Amino acid sequence: MNRHASVRVGRRLVQYAGHARGAIVAALILLVLSVAAQLAGPFVAKTIINRDIEGVQQVWYRAPAGAPGAVRVDGQLYVRGDKLPHGAPRQQPHTLMTLGTTAYFLPGTVEAIAAGSRPGEIREEVAGHWRTIPAHPISRAQMFAFYRPELPNVIRLALLYFALLAASAVFLYGQQYLLQVSANRILQRMRRDVFHRIHCLPISYFDNTPAGKIVSRITNDTESIRDFYVNVLANVLSSAVTMFGIYVALFILNVDLALLACALLPILFLWIWLYRRYTVQVNLRVRALISEINAMLNETIQGMPIIRAFNREARTAAEFNEMNQAYYDGQTRLLRINSATGYNLAGVLRNLFFAAIIAWFGWRSLHLEPIVSLGVLYAFVDYLNRLFQPLTQVVNQLATLEQARASAARVFELLDEPGVEPEYGAIPRFRGEVEFDHVWFSYDGVHPVLSDITFTAQPGQTVALVGHTGSGKSSIMNLLFRFYDPDRGAIRIDGRDIREIPPQQLRQHMAIVLQDPYLFTGTIAWNVGLGDPRVSRERIEKALRDVGADRLLRNLPGGIDEPVLEGGSTLSAGERQLISFARALAFDPAILVLDEATANVDSETERIIQDALQVLKRGRTTFIIAHRLSTIRDADLILVLDQGEIVERGTHDELMALGARYRQMYELQTKALGVTG
Known part of the structure; x- marks a missing residue:
């Protein structure tokens, strides 16, 4: 994926996020509040250390009786210099100092103490x-x-510290909940868009794309995108x-220390750039392999009888193992990169920065330069530890980010496939x-499959299409249903070019019965009515009775x-065929297409189907594609096709009298039936 394509994918992911902008904005607000509450903690700790713990080690002055915060030492009251009332005299100064675990209250203003050469x-x-x-001491x-x-100040600040932690946890819960809801809403819309796009795509797309790959894009790839919104985005x-927030806090604490921590930023950007450079193509290949594996599984399950009948289990398993090994190799390569650039590298960087801080403090101490207070040092170390947590999170999400981008590219590729938006609406029933x-x-x-096809079917007529395999019979029906449009010429229904009619409206008054009809998961009644509210229960039952089902x-x-x-x-082939007949009858089409509807049934079922055909054809224009010429003897018009051209046309009797191709085909079938009989 080149840089331009990557930017385009990222932009579209952001556009989809816009559908849940309200929840995302609310989540961001809660996130800012949570981070602010978290980062306020070290400032509170710094205050406790500098003011209430380390702060007692300073100059104390003689205090009058009743002075707040006064401490009695050897019968005298003393108060901290920073708490001495304004304007009060500074009498008898003493300095509280510690050396190790021993404390001294020394007269005068003492700057520092050290161990003596002798005990005491x-x-x-x-x-x-x-x-x-x-x-x-x-x-x-x-x-x-x-x-x-x-102590009262320490207790109040400690309670404030825990209150900030609790508030941060509440805000963080709200932020994560809103982002999860937003991600599910975005994915719901994306899956709806993908499913809608599938219904807009031309039939040629499904002819050239395995079903497993399409399913993989709707399920696996969108789920990977969900990980982007839930994990990566969050x-x-x-x-x-x-x-x-941490960098803002660091600059407030100490500019020199903050500038030292800023050295992490270019390292982070270089880290991300190198990771993307070595993983983008691998992620794309891994997502493509998942799609191919799904396609192969779908094909294997559907073709299991053929695989077993021809002893192809071992070869199929070998092909799957080869594909599975390629997927394993790609995942292993990603794992090696992720292991090298994940938590371990973050730990190395953290230790290097701690070493740099120790060296910096050591250098300042050796040169007797001013050093930050203990509270500032504690807060800085705390912030630095916190800084590596989000840094590690970002790096650990790089793998998920690249997988999501690769999946998003595949989903958006499907969404960008050219198609025609469905146009629903009622139109008057065709005359036929x-x-x-x-x-x-x-x-x-x-390579043309149809060449200069010209004929007219009058309303109520039965037109039969016969010819050898590949002669163009099914292609004519594909054009009639507008699964494809002709390269030249025109197809008209009731004098109107069908290209002027939206496909969904065109097919309202058309029906097709396939050689191997497809039934959906559900019930027989649902498969007849297809859940259409216009098809009542009584209508379904009548259709099944009328076709003999x-x-x-x-x-x-x-x-x-x-x-x-x-x-x-x-169900048996005959049962499925009769259900498909009932389905066609229940929708009462003006134009009916029967695509070799009796090719796969036994003789007894064929007689039932022939009776059903008479019911089906009544009052509608019917096209029959048939290999059994005995089933079309009553057709009003028979078209004989050869290599995409109509070579003969007429009724059964006319074509038999012509004594050409149709008669040869008919006599050949009759002789074959006579021999087998």
Whole structure:
């Protein structure tokens, strides 16, 4: 997938996301609130450390009785310098300092202390000069007294910290729920669009595309796109907002530290670029292989009787294993790339940055430059840890992102297939006059299958099409139903060119009975009426009676409500054929096409079907494609085709009297039947 195509796919994914923009915007708002609540935590912790824990280690001054926050030491009250009332005198300064786990309350303003050369001594720095003094540590109880006034603040801030965590969890739940709902809504619309597009595509598309590949695009590929909206979109948006918030917080904390963390950004962009470069084509190939595997499975299941009859199990298994191995190899390659660029690489980067921070602090300490406070350092390390979480999430979603983009490209390719939007609406019932006027047609635009076909069928007439396989009989019916349009010439019904009539309206008053009729999963009654509200239960029952199907179906436990499996596999060929006859009769077409309707039935069922044919043909123009010439002796017009041309035409008696091709075909069949009989 080139860059332009990738951008186009991404744009269309965003357009589909626009159908759920309200929920997505609400989710983004909740996401921002959740991230803000999460990132406020380290600032609260920094305040506790700097003000209420580390903050007690500063200069204390003599305080008057009743001063808030005062601490009694050796009978005197002292208060922190930052809490001394404004304008109050600063008397008898003392400095609270710690050395390891030992605390000292030293007179004067002390800048730093260090261990002395002998036990019981310490060194203190005052005004830039070091001196050794006797050590007088304070007790643990006395040390705790300095912290006691800070406890209410610590408790309030701790409660605030947990409240922020709880609020963040609530906002995060709402954000994830809304994104899940949005993703399902988007996928619902996408599947609806794909299914609608299938009904707009020309029959030639289905002739050239295996059903399994189409099914794979509607199921597997759209499910992969769902992962994009649910996982990738959620995680990438969450990670982007979180990273942005973390960088804002880092710059508020310390500009130098934030600039150091900014070095992650070019590494992340390079990371993504390299990953996409090495995985795009692999992902496209993997998605294509899934489609091919589905197509092969569909074909294998449908052709299982042939596979077993001709002992093709081993060869079919070998072909499947070859395809399955190619899919395994592609997935393994993706796995190697993902393992190399996933969590482990993020861990390496995190450790490198921690090492850089330690080196930076060490260098500042060796050069005696000012170092950030302990609270700032804690907050920075916390933010840096949090920064690698969204970074790892983004990288871990790259595989899902590329799979989704590959699947989206295949789905959008199907949606972009040229088709004709259905135009529904009622039109008056045809009288049934059908005219082919110098019609030429080819499937590939090069080799004609019909050449200068011209004939007229009057309303109510029966027209039979005969000829050897490949002579063009079925192609004429494909043109009549507008499954294809002729290259030259015109087809008219009641004097009107059928290209001026929307296909859905054209077929309202037409019906077809195929040689191997297709039945849908449901019941016999549903297969006759096809769920059309215009076809009542009484009409269905009458149609079945009129074609004689009640005699064959009466022994079924459920009668006409007997369940039918996919394709009608539990019914005989004759039963399926009679149901298809009843279906055609129930819709009362003006034009009926019978495509070798008696080719696959036994003699007894054929007699029933012949009676049904007389009922079906009554009052409508009928086209019969037949190999058994004995079934069309009563046809009003017989067209004999050879290599796409009409070579003879007339009634049965006229063609027999002509003594040409039709008579040869008829006598050959009659002789064959006589021999077998």
